[in-house]
Amino acid sequence: MLIKVTRPTDIKSSEITPKSVFLNRRKFLKTAAVAGAGLAVGQLLPDQAWAGRKLDGIVKGRFATDEEQTSFMSVTSYNNFYEFGTDKNDPVKNSGAFKAKPWTVEIAGECEKPGTYAFEDVIKPHRLEERIYRLRCVEAWSMVVPWVGVPLGDVIKRFAPTSAAKYVAFETIVRPEEMPGQKRPILPWPYVEGLRMDEAMNPLTLLAVGLYGEELLNQNGAPIRLVLPWKYGFKSIKSIVKITFTEKEPPCTWNQQASHEYGFYANVNPQVDHPRWSQAKERRIGEFFKRETLMFNGYADEVASLYSGLDLQRYY
Amino acid sequence: MPREKMIRKVAKPAIFALCLGPVAWYAWLAVSGGLGANPIEATTRYFGDWGLRFLLIALAVTPLREIFGFGILARFRRMIGLFAFFYVFLHLTSYVALDQFFDMAAVWSDIVKRNFITVGMIAFAMLVPLAVTSTKGWMKRLGGKSWQRLHRVVYAAGVLAVVHFYMMVKADVREPLVYAAILGALLAWRVFMRLKPRVPVKRLRGL
Numbered sequence: 001m002l003i004k005v006t007r008p009t010d011i012k013s014s015e016i017t018p019k020s021v022f023l024n025r026r027k028f029l030k031t032a033a034v035a036g037a038g039l040a041v042g043q044l045l046p047d048q049a050w051a052g053r054k055l056d057g058i059v060k061g062r063f064a065t066d067e068e069q070t071s072f073m074s075v076t077s078y079n080n081f082y083e084f085g086t087d088k089n090d091p092v093k094n095s096g097a098f099k100a101k102p103w104t105v106e107i108a109g110e111c112e113k114p115g116t117y118a119f120e121d122v123i124k125p126h127r128l129e130e131r132i133y134r135l136r137c138v139e140a141w142s143m144v145v146p147w148v149g150v151p152l153g154d155v156i157k158r159f160a161p162t163s164a165a166k167y168v169a170f171e172t173i174v175r176p177e178e179m180p181g182q183k184r185p186i187l188p189w190p191y192v193e194g195l196r197m198d199e200a201m202n203p204l205t206l207l208a209v210g211l212y213g214e215e216l217l218n219q220n221g222a223p224i225r226l227v228l229p230w231k232y233g234f235k236s237i238k239s240i241v242k243i244t245f246t247e248k249e250p251p252c253t254w255n256q257q258a259s260h261e262y263g264f265y266a267n268v269n270p271q272v273d274h275p276r277w278s279q280a281k282e283r284r285i286g287e288f289f290k291r292e293t294l295m296f297n298g299y300a301d302e303v304a305s306l307y308s309g310l311d312l313q314r315y316y
Numbered sequence: 317m318p319r320e321k322m323i324r325k326v327a328k329p330a331i332f333a334l335c336l337g338p339v340a341w342y343a344w345l346a347v348s349g350g351l352g353a354n355p356i357e358a359t360t361r362y363f364g365d366w367g368l369r370f371l372l373i374a375l376a377v378t379p380l381r382e383i384f385g386f387g388i389l390a391r392f393r394r395m396i397g398l399f400a401f402f403y404v405f406l407h408l409t410s411y412v413a414l415d416q417f418f419d420m421a422a423v424w425s426d427i428v429k430r431n432f433i434t435v436g437m438i439a440f441a442m443l444v445p446l447a448v449t450s451t452k453g454w455m456k457r458l459g460g461k462s463w464q465r466l467h468r469v470v471y472a473a474g475v476l477a478v479v480h481f482y483m484m485v486k487a488d489v490r491e492p493l494v495y496a497a498i499l500g501a502l503l504a505w506r507v508f509m510r511l512k513p514r515v516p517v518k519r520l521r522g523l
Contacts, residue, residue, distance in 0.1 A: 078353035082487060184488075257487065276432060278422065283354070288356075290416075
């Protein structure tokens with residue numbers, strides 16, 4: 001049972017400035033800046049800084065949790081995206097110069113239709129769905145995010161992977177001049193991730209292009225990222241530029257960095273502790289009390305069968 | 317105003333107020349939304365940072381006094397040391413009261429299982445007797461020599477505090493390394509002074 005603890009200090013939803021008003025005010029400021037100080041100042045305030053463009057034609061997808069959604073503010077200001085810095089608010093502060101358009105995704109490896117595809121060509125043939133998923137970070141905090149995207153499985157089918165394709169590898173873009181975190185070897189760049197083919201094809205697996213009905217902001221992995229709600233957040237790789245079908249298990253950045261702490265699977269599992277955090281509980285952002293973490297982050301019905309017979313203590 | 321009166325009535329209260337600066341800044345962050353989306357984590361980190369900083373400031377008193385001849389600094393050393401303990405205590409309180417909400421079973425399993433918390437708790441345990449025996453009464457009771465010997469534990473606590481921070485960080489260890497470098501310099505100075513031949517005993521007292 002979910003119990004929402006309401007505190008007297010909670011802001012009533014009626015008190016929150018409607019987004020349209022908020023944005024209009026920004027627009028006014030921007031216009032004023034342009035008028036007052038010339039175009040240059042206006043260009044310093046790109047639309048990207050506060051809101052993505054609205055996405056059209058979104059249909060309600062399956063798998064929508066009715067839990068309270070984490071505020072847009074928190075979802076877009078509390079991020080782990082080391083390409084922009086290691087503090088939680090570094091991505092929102094340092095991602096202003098990142099250009100998510102135009103964008104291409106290279107498809108490579110064991111498939112019949114490799115090549116470099118424009119972002120639009122990857123996404124357009126599919127219908128955008130809203131998926132309201134729980135997100136569980138390996139650091140024991142969690143959110144509920146209304147993502148917008150397309151099922152990865154549908155996209156993968158179009159590239160016709162061959163029977164040799166047992167895994168799918170993903171790669172984040174490297175652009176140190178736009179991603180200040182990449183100027184130092186905090187992690188070996190590019191950030192890489194991988195899934196087993198059946199995990200990639202699972203209906204839960206989402207290739208996200210937006211959240212809260214709008215295009216992804218840079219700090220959230222614009223323009224295209226994975227969302228794997230039953231795995232710890234770091235598996236949901238951001239700003240993807242390359243997808244490779246492979247026969248062997250592909251390397252994963254955090255697994256390479258500290259294999260005793262981060263496994264290839266990284267399934268949310270309250271019984272297997274991270275050496276530095278208990279995974280039994282989590283703090284939902286915006287709440288005071290911790291809550292119990294659910295096996296596979298509550299998605300056992302959809303994904304538990306993928307791992308039957310696998311020793312989850314060993315393959316964490 | 318005579319010098320002694322200046323120290324007691326002006327300098328000490330001023331430094332006391334200055335040492336409370338991080339509390340005031342925290343209060344401002346808390347009311348202005350500056351703690352971000354995860355205020356509990358931010359609180360724990362914030363006081364941990366200041367605990368470590370004050371520990372290093374306390375350890376810098378003697379070297380600064382000796383190198384630059386700021387004898388007066390010795391008058392504030394106890395206060396700074398106690399502020400270090402104060403911030404470390406707030407750090408621990410934030411973890412136990414806010415983060416774990418007094419779930420002592422969870423706290424205990426953290427202490428036993430998570431190395432960085434084990435190290436942090438040992439460092440805290442070392443600081444407790446130092447804070448308790450910081451009074452004039454305890455100094456007399458223990459006698460100068462034993463008191464001084466006991467209070468050298470602060471070096472070990474400082475090392476463990478830096479190690480605790482280093483172990484907590486996931487990838488970018490630059491910040492803990494900065495603290496490590498400062499601590500290293502402060503301890504190296506003491507070793508150097510010890511090994512230096514024919515240092516008058518009087519000066520060694522300050523170590």
